[in-house]
Amino acid sequence: MEILNEVLERVKPSAAEAKAVxxxxxxxxxxxxxxxxxxxxxxxxAKGTWLKDVFDVDLFVRFNKKCVGKDIxxxxxxxxKEFKPEKFHGSRDYxxxxxxxxxxxxxxxxxxxxxxxxxxxxxxxxxxAKWVNKKSSSQIKDQIRIAxxxxxxxxxxxxxxxxxxxxxxxxxxxxxxxxxxxNLLKACVKWKEKEIIDLSKFHKDVMxxxxxxxxxxxxxxxxxxxxxxxxxxxxxxxxxxxxxxxAQKFLDKPAIKYFEKEKVDxxxxxxxxxxxxxVNGKEDIVGCKIEKAFNFFARSLTHEGFTIKKSKWYWDxxxxxxxxxEEKLSPxxxxxxxxxxxxxxxxxxxxxxxxxxxxxxxxxAKIKRKYLTSxxxxxxxxxxxxxxxxxxx
Numbered sequence: 079m080e081i082l083n084e085v086l087e088r089v090k091p092s093a094a095e096a097k098a099v100x101x102x103x104x105x106x107x108x109x110x111x112x113x114x115x116x117x118x119x120x121x122x123x124a125k126g127t128w129l130k131d132v133f134d135v136d137l138f139v140r141f142n143k144k145c146v147g148k149d150i151x152x153x154x155x156x157x158x159k160e161f162k163p164e165k166f167h168g169s170r171d172y173x174x175x176x177x178x179x180x181x182x183x184x185x186x187x188x189x190x191x192x193x194x195x196x197x198x199x200x201x202x203x204x205x206x207a208k209w210v211n212k213k214s215s216s217q218i219k220d221q222i223r224i225a226x227x228x229x230x231x232x233x234x235x236x237x238x239x240x241x242x243x244x245x246x247x248x249x250x251x252x253x254x255x256x257x258x259x260x261n262l263l264k265a266c267v268k269w270k271e272k273e274i275i276d277l278s279k280f281h282k283d284v285m286x287x288x289x290x291x292x293x294x295x296x297x298x299x300x301x302x303x304x305x306x307x308x309x310x311x312x313x314x315x316x317x318x319x320x321x322x323x324x325a326q327k328f329l330d331k332p333a334i335k336y337f338e339k340e341k342v343d344x345x346x347x348x349x350x351x352x353x354x355x356x357v358n359g360k361e362d363i364v365g366c367k368i369e370k371a372f373n374f375f376a377r378s379l380t381h382e383g384f385t386i387k388k389s390k391w392y393w394d395x396x397x398x399x400x401x402x403x404e405e406k407l408s409p410x411x412x413x414x415x416x417x418x419x420x421x422x423x424x425x426x427x428x429x430x431x432x433x434x435x436x437x438x439x440x441x442x443a444k445i446k447r448k449y450l451t452s453x454x455x456x457x458x459x460x461x462x463x464x465x466x467x468x469x470x471x
Contacts, residue, residue, distance in 0.1 A: 242314035
């Protein structure tokens, strides 16, 4: 398919670019002095599936077995002092260092050879790259790149809680399993909810043998290096269905637009539009904060009686919240009071509200609406303390 060749040309780093990136990473790694540990490239860099112009680098700092029982996060933090790392909390604390245009994420792990030796979930991560490299040819790695671009362009990429999509590792597993991007799309249009993929054939009955708490996702992809883990556990039903829909559309009429992220033209958006700035921080953490702010504005609107027909948010250089709001509201709204049989409560209710009436065994009141437009609600809640630290207003 000619379109896929064009996509690959756009997203695959040239040999010269790849060499320059590897040299920069090697130079940084060489500058690190960490006792009792080796440093190993992880993620898409190690697997050879990274996309052009992506400068996030995963580095696993693999401490040897004699460090078991020690606080390896603290050891790593001390070793990185000269680079002024930013600390993030996880199952183990990990660190970010920004240098020469790259963002290095350094994750402390205990060096293991098999998943069942892991003391922490992150200990297993370096094994993912080894598995992908063992199971994929250079052609399949190019197919993975094409798949990543498709998923990124259509907001399907990322297992973070604000995205609830497909991680890079899950995509790599799927493209390897189905032997190519188009084959993956052909398969996914036929997926049923609770589709099971167990490439390493760890289980005779996944639903019976794997902890049910790990099987809530609509697609169950057993980690090929860790039998008890559902690698696609973060996937939402919404993103599962969106993939099936887009896959069918692409297969029916392939087009380059499916690989191009839509640029938001704020001036062309209808409805209520709120523009904001993101706070500083790690992408997945900032994304969760943005989602909370988006939901806060929606709750504020519905609390005041507005109906939101549909809504969406965008995050690129700026944040854009877009709500399609039913604006027509009566000047007054009803407040439900207590049942008529609770006379004392009814009496208090009547004291509080002047305009009351009875309906279906309860007392009601009519009060004047405070806000008659969605914009007035937004202006009123913009400075709410709940939003502090979530977005820049």
